[in-house]
Amino acid sequence: MNKYTFFLFLAILSVFSCTPDDDGIGTGFLNLNFKAEFDGEPLVMFNEYDYADTKLLFSQADFYITHVEVEDVSGVVQNLDAVRFLDFTTVNKNADNAAEGITYFYNDLIIGEYDKIRIGIGVDAENNKKKPADFDSNNPLSKTGYYWTAWDSYIFMKIQGQYDEAKDGTFGLGYLFHTGKDELYRTIELPGTFVIGEDTTTIEVGIDFKKLFNTSSGLFDIPANPVNHDPDNLGPIQMISDNLSEAVYMKQ
Amino acid sequence: MDIDLTGIAYTPSEYTPIFPASFPELEEPEDNPMTTDGVLLGRNLFYDNILSADSTMSCGSCHFQEFSFTDNLAVSEGIDAIAGTRSSMSLLNIGFYYEGLFWDGRSTTLEEQALLPVEDPIELHHTWPELIDKLQVHPSYPELFRKAFGISFSSEITKELAAKAIAQFERSIVSSTSSKYDRVEDGSDSFSDEELLGRDLFFDENPDVPDAECGHCHAPPLFTTNEYFNNGIEQVETLDDFPDLGRGLVTDRFDNGKFRVPTLRNIEFTAPYMHDGRFSTLEEVLDHYNSGGHPALNVDQNIRPLNLNQEQLDALLAFMKTLSDTEFLNNQIYSDPF
Numbered sequence: 017m018n019k020y021t022f023f024l025f026l027a028i029l030s031v032f033s034c035t036p037d038d039d040g041i042g043t044g045f046l047n048l049n050f051k052a053e054f055d056g057e058p059l060v061m062f063n064e065y066d067y068a069d070t071k072l073l074f075s076q077a078d079f080y081i082t083h084v085e086v087e088d089v090s091g092v093v094q095n096l097d098a099v100r101f102l103d104f105t106t107v108n109k110n111a112d113n114a115a116e117g118i119t120y121f122y123n124d125l126i127i128g129e130y131d132k133i134r135i136g137i138g139v140d141a142e143n144n145k146k147k148p149a150d151f152d153s154n155n156p157l158s159k160t161g162y163y164w165t166a167w168d169s170y171i172f173m174k175i176q177g178q179y180d181e182a183k184d185g186t187f188g189l190g191y192l193f194h195t196g197k198d199e200l201y202r203t204i205e206l207p208g209t210f211v212i213g214e215d216t217t218t219i220e221v222g223i224d225f226k227k228l229f230n231t232s233s234g235l236f237d238i239p240a241n242p243v244n245h246d247p248d249n250l251g252p253i254q255m256i257s258d259n260l261s262e263a264v265y266m267k268q
Numbered sequence: 269m270d271i272d273l274t275g276i277a278y279t280p281s282e283y284t285p286i287f288p289a290s291f292p293e294l295e296e297p298e299d300n301p302m303t304t305d306g307v308l309l310g311r312n313l314f315y316d317n318i319l320s321a322d323s324t325m326s327c328g329s330c331h332f333q334e335f336s337f338t339d340n341l342a343v344s345e346g347i348d349a350i351a352g353t354r355s356s357m358s359l360l361n362i363g364f365y366y367e368g369l370f371w372d373g374r375s376t377t378l379e380e381q382a383l384l385p386v387e388d389p390i391e392l393h394h395t396w397p398e399l400i401d402k403l404q405v406h407p408s409y410p411e412l413f414r415k416a417f418g419i420s421f422s423s424e425i426t427k428e429l430a431a432k433a434i435a436q437f438e439r440s441i442v443s444s445t446s447s448k449y450d451r452v453e454d455g456s457d458s459f460s461d462e463e464l465l466g467r468d469l470f471f472d473e474n475p476d477v478p479d480a481e482c483g484h485c486h487a488p489p490l491f492t493t494n495e496y497f498n499n500g501i502e503q504v505e506t507l508d509d510f511p512d513l514g515r516g517l518v519t520d521r522f523d524n525g526k527f528r529v530p531t532l533r534n535i536e537f538t539a540p541y542m543h544d545g546r547f548s549t550l551e552e553v554l555d556h557y558n559s560g561g562h563p564a565l566n567v568d569q570n571i572r573p574l575n576l577n578q579e580q581l582d583a584l585l586a587f588m589k590t591l592s593d594t595e596f597l598n599n600q601i602y603s604d605p606f
Binding site: 061062073075076132148149150151152153158159161162163164165166176177178187188190191192243245246248249 | 288366483490522565569572
């Protein structure tokens, strides 16, 4: 190898090097760890939780997230995920799993300082024009159980469980809230500084399901309206969607 | 005796089933693409009593085409006349079911599922080694396996290849486009007033009629979401009291009493109903759902008293009958070749 070839080799090597250069290009790693909670405690399916002067339990709590993004301090946005399905119904069946939550790993991110995470709760309008049959079975949007023909929309979030209306431990009242349609899609912006570097950064994102039931006059009266899955008759599901901005937070 | 099959041509040709445009893609495993000869071999095996220890039964003994591949029994019996505990499920569109097979979802693929009934003591009660021995010296199967999978010698016939062939045939069992529902969907037909009312009830489509909530679990185009639910048919004190744990046998006790949602396509031909065939008629099924069923910790919250009147129940039944596909029931490509 002559000296010209050698220097050419070094130049090529530097272009394809994985170490960050002054332009901030490099490989950074991030874990987003989503945790379902109820009043600050891990949300475990079928566990009893205090609610107003009685208790309730959850048998289902799951939802789509779309357009997950991180934004650095200079305003550069990176898309992390197009669509995911957070299935706390299946995962959160015991305290250990609930405490662990659901983690997604991202690589090839720009190394630097960040101050925002942005998460769409539900199915964005573009994807919401499609149907489950448009996707292969590995895609979260292939779930026919999360598409409602009458709405021409995906079901964004399902919250179901039982409520102890008699306050005697019998949990005799079932409740069901399904959100959907474009009007109930919410983009949540989570402010908070963090650094993405060559060592994996883990950010915890909490979803406090109790806060979804907040109203101006206290907790929502579930017995008064225990079933709502009709976006043309907005009630509890509008409340749940609007409360996402308070319920979803970056844990630091 | 190991038969040399290399003198038989192996020229696989792709098999492409035709089904309604609203269906998702039919996904085939990379190691078992559908071919004309693969489906043919599978169809032969499916209906061949050679699968059972005493040569009296086959898959087709519990899955009759005229009953949309069920057997019209509450629970099926095997070769020893021992009754099982669950009803034979319809195989219509089974190739699109990616969330588990059997009522409890214990098999994840058709290839895996096809292996089980042969050796099940209350079904075909055979052993795969004995069956393979028979297939390898059979007057016609070595050639069929050659044409389907390109094997060179009869000794290469294995249970895995047999299961693959059966899976290919099962994947080919798809709806035609001839049900009234599909004709309405493609614009070539229209519902009667009664069927329209039934449709509105089914899909909670009309604010002026009650919600029957059917579409939450029986969603189009397959009329099943392939999920697992407790639909309130069993009266229990706790989750541990279900006589059949169902999905809970595969996952955990919180899924006790849950079963896979069956398709409603051709439902009028697949009585009796539920995992144990407890309801003889669709009217009984509708009465159950209208009543709100039995509460349990894990019952789906769409199961609650519907307060439907008789006219509305009749309309639901009329709509469900628009899912009947008689062209499929009579299509010779799925029929017993023997």
